[in-house]
Each structure stands twice: as structure tokens, then as C-alpha cells.
Amino acid sequence: GENVEQHPSTLSVQEGDSAVIKCTYSDSASNYFPWYKQELGKGPQLIIDIRSNVGEKKDQRIAVTLNKTAKHFSLHITETQPEDSAVYFCAASYDKVIFGPGTSLSVIP
């Protein structure tokens, strides 16, 4: 069945450094790739998304890249801040949305 892998499962960075989370998907029909941030005690919130006709998208300190040939997509966070600490989920979608297992990001002040 469809599957989304996500790496790393945990990530610690110093404040100000960059963080990168990588995902791979199995369904070549997938055409929509959202990223969610889940803070402690809250539901996941959409932070950025990308569609298959675009290779890169940026919103302030966060950016996503997509390589459809390799079925890879990544989240890049620059100039990390303590409030970026959270669990991040990638997802791939055609008709169903398949979530990755999550990455716990800790930003150390």
C-alpha cells in the first residue's frame, strides 16, 4: 500500500542553525505534499504545502523542495528558534492523505 517514510525521527539543533527533515513516498500518483507542525497538547497545524507542478516553495524561514522523479520532498527551516520545537509531519496525497511517522525537533537555546 501507499507509504510515507520520514527521517530523522528526532532532531536537535542549536538556535540559529538550520534544520532539514526528509520524506519519501511510494505512490507516484501523489500530487500534493503538506507539512504540519504539532506543538505539545495541540492538534497538527498546516505550515506549508507544495503541489507537484512546483519544485520549491518558500515562506519566510521555511521552505519545501520536491523531487517527483526520486519521490523525495524536504522541509528546510533556517535560523531556528526555540518556538520551532515541535513534532513535524509530512504527508503525501492523491485521493487519500498518507502521513509520515513524524520528526521531533528540539531547538536548543
Next chain:
Amino acid sequence: EADIYQTPRYLVIGTGKKITLECSQTMGHDKMYWYQQDPGMELHLIHYSYGVNSTEKGDLSSESTVSRIRTEHFPLTLESARPSHTSQYLCASSATGFSGNTIYFGEGSWLTVV
């Protein structure tokens, strides 16, 4: 910000009790979902609905049941709660169309069965 509401946010109940977790959305979305999640762990789809009077079981087997009598309302019921049901339950919704499969989540209901 998404308009999807879950009640109660926190619930502690005894084994064998019946509980209903409420979920409502005001966005007119036709698709609604229930996910089960242990803290900081994977999101497991347990139920979904693509419209009124349509419900399906998700990828993770669950003893809970759902109903979809109104577009905006998607309650989840456990007839007899057990400690193994202790978890966070997340309700979500999405629209069909160009905006596609953007799923919007509620804040979650934390259930503890003692």
C-alpha cells in the same frame, strides 16, 4: 485558522463507561476524519466520512463507532471504555476540490480510562 472544534478537551473516566467525543466544523467540509495518536507519535486513521450517512473504518482497527447525520458533526463513541483506549483523539476535516486534500485538525480530545 481552521474552524473545527472538539469537546471535551480532557476526560478521565472509569472502565466500562460509555463516552462520546464531539466534533464539529463550520467550514462546510464534506470529508471528516478521526485519528488516534499517542503523545508525539504517529497519526493513526481510525474512521473517516466522505459525506452524510457515509462512514468507513480507517487503517487502524478501533472499537469505537462514528456517525455522520449532519455535514458539520462527526461524533465518536466508545460503548465500553477500557484502559487500552487511553490516548489522544484528533478530529479533522477537508474539502473536495482544487484546494484538495488539505486536512484541518481540531485541538484534540485527551481520553484517560482508569
